[in-house]
Amino acid sequence: MSDITEPNRTGRDVPPIAISRTTTEVNPTGSWKYIRPRYEDRVAPCNANCPVGIDIEGYLYLLGQGRTEEAAALLLEENPMPAVTGRVCHHPCEDGCNRANLDEPVAIHAVERRLGDIALASPPPAAPDLLRDERVAVIGSGPAGLACAYHLARLGYRVTVFEAAPEAGGMLRLGIPEYRLPRAILDRQIDRIAALGVEIRCSTAIGRDIEWSELDEFDAVFAAPGAHVGKDARIESSNEAPTIRAGLEFLKEVNAGARPVLGDHVIVVGGGNTAMDCARSAMRLGSVVTVLYRRTPLEMPAIPQEVKEAKLEGVGFQFLATPAAARTEDGRLLGIECQRMELGPPDDSGRRRPVPVEDGRFSMIADFVLTAIGEDCDLAFLPNGVEISGGVAKVDELCESTTARVFVGGDAADLPRSVADALGSGKRAALGIDQWLRERAGEAPAALDVAALRFGASGNVSIARQRGTDPLHRAAPVNEVVEFDGMNPAHFEPAARNEDHFHSAGDLSASFGEVNFGISDREMSAEVERCMNCGVCNRCELCLIFCPDMAIHRREDGEGFEIDLRYCKGCGLCAAECPRGAMAMSREES
Amino acid sequence: MKKVMIGNHAVSWGVQRARVEVISAYPITPQTQIVEELSDMCADGRLPARYIKVESEHSAMAACIGASAAGVRTFTATSAQGLALMHELLHWAAGGRLPIVMADVNRAMAPGWNIWTDQNDSLSQRDTGWIQLYCETNQEVFDTTIQAFRLAETINLPVMVILDAFFLSHTSEPVDVTDQEIVDEFLPRREAQYKLDPADPHAFGALVRPDAYMEMRWQQQEAMRDTLTLMPEIDEAWGKLTGRTYGAIEKYRTEDAELLLVTSGTITSTARHVVDERRERGEAVGLVKVKMFRPFPTGALREALAGVDRVAVLDRNISPGHGGIFAEEIRSALYDVPLEDRPLLFGYVLGLGGRDVTPAVIDSIVDRTWSAKQSERQDLWVGVEL
Numbered sequence: 002m003s004d005i006t007e008p009n010r011t012g013r014d015v016p017p018i019a020i021s022r023t024t025t026e027v028n029p030t031g032s033w034k035y036i037r038p039r040y041e042d043r044v045a046p047c048n049a050n051c052p053v054g055i056d057i058e059g060y061l062y063l064l065g066q067g068r069t070e071e072a073a074a075l076l077l078e079e080n081p082m083p084a085v086t087g088r089v090c091h092h093p094c095e096d097g098c099n100r101a102n103l104d105e106p107v108a109i110h111a112v113e114r115r116l117g118d119i120a121l122a123s124p125p126p127a128a129p130d131l132l133r134d135e136r137v138a139v140i141g142s143g144p145a146g147l148a149c150a151y152h153l154a155r156l157g158y159r160v161t162v163f164e165a166a167p168e169a170g171g172m173l174r175l176g177i178p179e180y181r182l183p184r185a186i187l188d189r190q191i192d193r194i195a196a197l198g199v200e201i202r203c204s205t206a207i208g209r210d211i212e213w214s215e216l217d218e219f220d221a222v223f224a225a226p227g228a229h230v231g232k233d234a235r236i237e238s239s240n241e242a243p244t245i246r247a248g249l250e251f252l253k254e255v256n257a258g259a260r261p262v263l264g265d266h267v268i269v270v271g272g273g274n275t276a277m278d279c280a281r282s283a284m285r286l287g288s289v290v291t292v293l294y295r296r297t298p299l300e301m302p303a304i305p306q307e308v309k310e311a312k313l314e315g316v317g318f319q320f321l322a323t324p325a326a327a328r329t330e331d332g333r334l335l336g337i338e339c340q341r342m343e344l345g346p347p348d349d350s351g352r353r354r355p356v357p358v359e360d361g362r363f364s365m366i367a368d369f370v371l372t373a374i375g376e377d378c379d380l381a382f383l384p385n386g387v388e389i390s391g392g393v394a395k396v397d398e399l400c401e402s403t404t405a406r407v408f409v410g411g412d413a414a415d416l417p418r419s420v421a422d423a424l425g426s427g428k429r430a431a432l433g434i435d436q437w438l439r440e441r442a443g444e445a446p447a448a449l450d451v452a453a454l455r456f457g458a459s460g461n462v463s464i465a466r467q468r469g470t471d472p473l474h475r476a477a478p479v480n481e482v483v484e485f486d487g488m489n490p491a492h493f494e495p496a497a498r499n500e501d502h503f504h505s506a507g508d509l510s511a512s513f514g515e516v517n518f519g520i521s522d523r524e525m526s527a528e529v530e531r532c533m534n535c536g537v538c539n540r541c542e543l544c545l546i547f548c549p550d551m552a553i554h555r556r557e558d559g560e561g562f563e564i565d566l567r568y569c570k571g572c573g574l575c576a577a578e579c580p581r582g583a584m585a586m587s588r589e590e591s
Numbered sequence: 592m593k594k595v596m597i598g599n600h601a602v603s604w605g606v607q608r609a610r611v612e613v614i615s616a617y618p619i620t621p622q623t624q625i626v627e628e629l630s631d632m633c634a635d636g637r638l639p640a641r642y643i644k645v646e647s648e649h650s651a652m653a654a655c656i657g658a659s660a661a662g663v664r665t666f667t668a669t670s671a672q673g674l675a676l677m678h679e680l681l682h683w684a685a686g687g688r689l690p691i692v693m694a695d696v697n698r699a700m701a702p703g704w705n706i707w708t709d710q711n712d713s714l715s716q717r718d719t720g721w722i723q724l725y726c727e728t729n730q731e732v733f734d735t736t737i738q739a740f741r742l743a744e745t746i747n748l749p750v751m752v753i754l755d756a757f758f759l760s761h762t763s764e765p766v767d768v769t770d771q772e773i774v775d776e777f778l779p780r781r782e783a784q785y786k787l788d789p790a791d792p793h794a795f796g797a798l799v800r801p802d803a804y805m806e807m808r809w810q811q812q813e814a815m816r817d818t819l820t821l822m823p824e825i826d827e828a829w830g831k832l833t834g835r836t837y838g839a840i841e842k843y844r845t846e847d848a849e850l851l852l853v854t855s856g857t858i859t860s861t862a863r864h865v866v867d868e869r870r871e872r873g874e875a876v877g878l879v880k881v882k883m884f885r886p887f888p889t890g891a892l893r894e895a896l897a898g899v900d901r902v903a904v905l906d907r908n909i910s911p912g913h914g915g916i917f918a919e920e921i922r923s924a925l926y927d928v929p930l931e932d933r934p935l936l937f938g939y940v941l942g943l944g945g946r947d948v949t950p951a952v953i954d955s956i957v958d959r960t961w962s963a964k965q966s967e968r969q970d971l972w973v974g975v976e977l
Contacts, residue, residue, distance in 0.1 A: 015806035017747065017814075018688045020785055021794035 034571025087114025132157025143171020264368025605736025707945020
């Protein structure tokens with residue numbers, strides 16, 4: 002019997018602490034797991050919200066890596082005119098930005114503008130090789146037409162653009178005033194598209210200058226004529242007053258360089274972007290301007306920033322009011338009889354319909370009235386087989402109309418009327434035409450999986466995805482948008498958004514110079530840093546740092562990580578800590 | 592260099608002189624000034640240490656454990672609820688044999704919410720394997736902080752340096768801040784026996800099966816046993832350099848005493864005053880101050896108390912359902928003293944939640960201890976109004 006009051010002296014060497022004496026590799030902890038991590042890139046909401054279909058998150062990531070040229074190339078892959086959209090787009094990308102849940106959205110539009118200007122400063126691109134025999138005609142050199150021409154040219158097609166106006170640009174030139182979009186920027190952006198080998202024939206309207214039949218020599222046609230016919234505001238006795246005019250006509254004149262005198266008091270009717278452009282242009286011509294809108298500020302379709310700038314510049318607003326009749330004397334406009342409105346039940350658009358208030362008549366002095374309550378398309382030049390419905394052409398998701406080889410897009414198709422939507426429409430048309438021509442040539446390409454080309458379920462298509470030119474390695478991409486609650490906000494510091502710098506609104510008379518100066522390079526870097534790269538691995542390495550089993554390794558090519566599933570025990574820390582939702586967990590099979 | 596400073600800053604200066612390399616702490620009243628001063632020292636260069644901000648005391652101790660496992664000298668400070676939150680990590684530090692030094696400013700546990708002093712926070716951590724040293728003055732706080740690092744690093748056990756809330760933490764006293772060269776001579780750079788080393792990778796704190804766990808615990812127990820002799824030796828070594836020693840226990844005017852008060856913390860200073868007065872009146876009253884509570888100096892206390900008629904233990908703490916904790920442990924220590932030498936022992940629970948323990952209170956205890964016929968079945972609560 003040993004003496005139990007003394008510890009056993011066996012000579013065993015037990016250290017004073019728990020310390021391993023062999024490598025932990027003998028213990029493949031991966032056998033413990035019942036859930037495993039999936040290292041997968043998802044889709045940032047900005048990308049999915051962009052009507053153009055830009056990989057915004059991708060170019061912000063590249064900018065963050067200091068890869069400015071690649072960032073510009075990725076941006077230009079999807080968007081032919083970032084210096085334009087950076088200035089005039091209503092940037093729905095920012096509406097979707099997850100950063101809003103933390104502080105404020107990333108100022109994407111300002112970064113796009115800066116990067117677009119950087120790209121504009123580089124030498125024009127070389128014309129791509131002509132890879133295809135087919136020729137494509139594009140009707141209209143607005144954003145939809147130019148986007149289609151741009152993408153088709155890059156796909157190797159010969160493209161001719163027919164423009165009714167003396168200069169290219171469509172509504173970008175005719176509708177958008179210079180103080181929002183300087184002509185030098187627009188000209189250079191169009192020059193770069195022409196440099197791709199795109200032929201642009203101006204002053205050539207189909208049905209006016211040439212017949213539709215002359216387009217027979219082309220293998221496909223994309224018609225993007227825009228919406229140029231101002232809707233009638235139905236003001237009683239307006240035919241007696243020549244100074245009651247369609248706002249768009251006035252804008253076209255001013256944008257072409259005219260500086261008409263409108264008189265002291267100008268009333269602009271409508272609450273959209275055309276109305277804002279009319280009002281601010283009239284201000285610059287020396288008039289006192291009041292916008293008459295039949296609903297409230299909440300229902301205004303204009304870009305909120307435009308409304309804000311109009312107010313800053315001194316434009317007055319009369320809400321819940323609509324013009325009823327013109328008061329004239331000897332063919333001279335004295336004023337407008339207006340009807341006070343109130344909001345009734347919602348109409349088809351979901352907005353509450355304005356209805357007249359009883360005894361709600363009042364009058365306003367007016368020397369000039371500009372009506373801007375929406376525009377219609379003139380589609381009479383299209384061949385009979387193209388089905389028109391509700392004033393726009395009936396097309397499929399790649400803009401193919403009901404007539405063979407004819408594609409229709411931009412404002413002439415049923416989509417929100419914005420520069421971004423037009424650019425996105427032109428891109429889809431390019432893909433549709435390419436596909437259609439390949440099928441016709443008997444190349445029998447696989448049916449285009451449009452859903453796979455879209456950012457998320459409902460975003461626009463990506464050319465980079467279609468062409469396989471994405472410069473970024475994507476870890477097992479999953480085409481779903483990452484919401485804020487799928488991310489880990491603990492890893493982000495609050496940081497204030499860098500706003501655009503504006504011309505201080507002083508004496509604006511006759512000044513059509515640009516009012517928004519954008520942001521500086523340093524502010525752009527700060528905005529790039531604010532981007533959370535939602536859903537996409539940006540190599541922050543937090544997963545690697547947090548993995549308790551050292552089962553996550555950097556890939557040798559530097560493009561992200563590999564997970565060693567022999568040792569990953571499925572704890573889920575990587576997925577929980579990933580700031581951007583690029584790591585998910587799923588149950589092990591059996 | 593003599594400076595007038597509060598007890599909290601005496602800790603900070605001790606840490607500065609000890610050339611601590613990593614500090615991680617979370618603020619809590621009444622400790623905060625310790626780490627506040629230390630963060631200043633780190634910021635202005637007086638202490639070239641890494642100061643790690645954390646979100647809780649649990650994390651503070653975890654950070655210290657990581658740093659200490661990497662072989663550097665580490666320090667943290669806390670109090671009351673903060674110490675309670677560290678509980679699990681206290682085991683990790685001790686079981687990992689990591690020589691972390693922590694200051695605990697004794698503060699009563701909530702509820703009721705209370706920021707004043709008593710010892711229940713530190714005594715609740717009795718069995719975590721930490722050495723516990725209770726201080727009486729700001730000078731002792733400074734000296735003990737420096738000694739604690741040498742003790743911890745010699746025996747590979749963590750040490751808690753404990754001081755009373757407000758009576759020490761926020762009260763100014765002159766403190767002789769020992770010159771750096773002297774401290775350097777006393778406390779060399781830490782040489783860790785085991786440490787995290789990428790060149791020699793090992794996993795620490797992993798599974799230990801039943802065939803080895805008891806051996807590890809036994810080695811921990813042996814280290815605690817060795818501390819009983821090591822702690823006074825280190826104290827003496829410090830005394831040789833500075834002239835200041837404290838001992839694991841201190842006997843004050845115990846010669847021929849018939850009644851001994853047993854105290855810890857700042858109550859000791861008040862009790863010294865009462866002892867002096869009683870001695871002047873010719874009463875054979877003395878005092879034993881217990882500085883080291885873990886490991887418990889059983890032998891030293893047995894030697895100090897055996898043969899005395901009466902012992903009154905003053906406990907600023909309570910183990911609910913039992914009694915004053917020092918009294919319990921001393922009863923246990925005296926159990927095998929021969930009956931004829933075994934004193935009558937009286938336990939007094941007092942001063943909880945920072946209630947004043949004045950000379951008058953201690954006088955009443957001395958009077959009652961003289962007059963009692965025999966030991967009480969349970970400790971007496973002093974001054975409780977019901």
